[in-house]
Amino acid sequence: MAVVIKPAAAWMSEFVAIATPPTAARDRAAQALCDTVGVMLAGAVEPAAMIARSAFDSGANNTCRILGRPERAGAGDAALANGVAAHALDYDDMCFVSLAHPSCALVPAVLAAGELVGASGRSVLDGYVVGFEIECRLGAVMNPRHYHERGWHCTSSIGTVGAAAAASRVLGLDGSATAHAIGIAASAACGLKENIGAMVKPLHAGLAARNGIMAARLAQAGFTASERAIDGPQGYLAAMDSQQPPSALAEAIGDLGSRWEILDTGITVKLYPSCAATHPPLDILLELVRRHRIADDDILAIDVEVDSMTPRLLIHECPATGLEAKFSMPFCAAAAAVFGPPGVDTFDVSHIRDSRVQRLMPLVTLRANATFDDAQPLSQACVSVRLRDGRTVSARVDGARGYPGRLTDEELHAKFLACAQRSLDQRAATAALAAVRAIERADDIRSITSAFTPERDANQLLSKHP
């Protein structure tokens, strides 16, 4: 047996990059190419091929906005770009039922679909909601095996079907076409957890959004899928290794429309762009610092007590990169004590190297308290801060401020403005916030999305799209 220590992808790719196929192999390829061009030319007039083409955007039809950018793109490309952007910082929201980041796939899909048809803001929101509900029913049945054991990244594997449902709703498909859209999306669902930590992770969100809207548009144009694509013996649940059998999904979808998961368990918003497990401790630490007016050089020790799951997520004691720092309790606690509430820029490598942060990081301890495990995961935390003046101040919390039902409008809007100013100037960011807050009253979503484009480039945009 060959002894291979390199990853398979590296092994294969070296072959791909440098192999010189023998002439006979190339001859076979030429035959295959000849044969395939022939059947392509034959198939080009088949309904499947004609419909697939009709669902494209031509160059002149680039109606969908890439947020923060002057250029527009076709719906699929715009959904992909916006999905990648939404998940690029791991700062987007979460759902504890689907185990997906729901909005990074759903929002790009409903925005692009809405822009295609000039949908109302209400229609766009309805699309979001039904997509979210579908994802929760699938996730409740498929997880944990689908996610934890088989290694599918729910943000994409379940998000694709959710995005297709959401886009179908916004495009106004009837039940039959929507069923085909869901069946098409099931066949496009993908996303490996092994790629978490790589750029492919945000790509998963983009793929889900793009494939979701593709599925909806294909179904709208008459493309058909198996009616058993989800629950048939060789369907989505089977291939994606669902925890429970199709009969469980039949039961789970029985309460669609009568019970709203978006209300019952809701959406968890991240107020810091770090691992969700850091959020309850950060909330109390920041509160202690504020209440007791603690300066970072007053601190002798920070003890963080959490549930048993948290230390398995926060694995970096001495982070070297910004991505590792997002999964480091010592860094997050030290940075919060020094700089205040963590934002996107907090995770710049320069802040890891900051001398005050470097002094504090070794003073942070993270301990699991098994009695916290009875509550919801990643919710219980106790933080004690020992001070130079001899005092020890401490507090306990159940869940973070961004958890469902707790978030204030002020917190949401402050996050929005801070985020938006990475792509827009302050005035444009403020206008974007006003636009997004007015979404329910918008007759045409494009009156909203136009505010997500940088003002400076507006003239360039006009000259490109006269």
Add this chain to the structure above:
Amino acid sequence: MAVVIKPAAAWMSEFVAIATPPTAARDRAAQALCDTVGVMLAGAVEPAAMIARSAFDSGANNTCRILGRPERAGAGDAALANGVAAHALDYDDMCFVSLAHPSCALVPAVLAAGELVGASGRSVLDGYVVGFEIECRLGAVMNPRHYHERGWHCTSSIGTVGAAAAASRVLGLDGSATAHAIGIAASAACGLKENIGAMVKPLHAGLAARNGIMAARLAQAGFTASERAIDGPQGYLAAMDSQQPPSALAEAIGDLGSRWEILDTGITVKLYPSCAATHPPLDILLELVRRHRIADDDILAIDVEVDSMTPRLLIHECPATGLEAKFSMPFCAAAAAVFGPPGVDTFDVSHIRDSRVQRLMPLVTLRANATFDDAQPLSQACVSVRLRDGRTVSARVDGARGYPGRLTDEELHAKFLACAQRSLDQRAATAALAAVRAIERADDIRSITSAFTPERDANQLLSKHP
């Protein structure tokens, strides 16, 4: 428990199409949208988002041809369109190792990649070959469980990785970038067997081609994947339920470059657009008809003896649609006796209703002969024809004429011309054949692909692309 008899997709889609979310749900959606637009605007300046955008085609950069059509598209859309067209008739070639239809994903990917960079014909063919080899190593390790038990459609699930490898080679990526392309493609791999028989089946080919070239272009632009995306604990082999563990792939890829599967087991070309299992019997039946000058009304019975796998594929005794007719030995045999070698038009419903075909179909019997099972599947067949004049003529065959190493250039070219004339006029089809036969000598593949566009629309094309 709810009693649900409808398919899950239909159940869910009705909800999607008609549900009216409560106001509180819509409020949550508006919050999610607000939050997500914010993080999109923040993420839009992240490397992942910038690279993803840079790999798009802008409207002005639609350089890739959709075969048989005057319009061009971006590389991804062209690959999707050509992939769907290539597999739309189930007339494209097969590989008994990857259990994929290889060319319907590989050829669109290498053509689009080749057109992007003006690659030589030889480079395009080399891309095909390395993609094919990668698919075979993956297929040998992953099947049969991946395909038969878990229900993945290898044409897409394995074809995506093959297409990425092929496109990477044509684009000239180095080993490191190719490894990222393979890792990205692994996360985009998809395709459910449950959708076989629906339009989604050819879409799988298009998705594989599109996602393959997308992965290569993203990697070229600097997008990164996990180096263990294929063989890591939560990677492609694990998620896709490989029959054998990653160590088996390490062994299988050890002979890459020293052994060429494309030469050893080769590519099976379909000479009839029906299930491959009908091909050995059709070959001998047509030979008997020719040798003994049998008219269809001379025939009293046609007995077809095959291996045990064939009857499990040819399940339609009385087909109602053209698609069912492709999986019907009675129809294929009757049609061959009446009309000669089956072509695309043979499977028009009008031919199922033809009175001579209707007379013959009940006279065809299909029997399994277990002694045939020792040979390669779908290769052994014996056909006996009982005639009105008292004679019975029979013959036996091992494999079909389109099987690897047997196909003549004449057969290949005749098939090409018949296929091409569904999209091109006769003169253009002949020119297309001449072009495709000259591929190895082409300095720029675009000099070849220009011949795959209908002549009549050439002027329109010029005016669109001055």
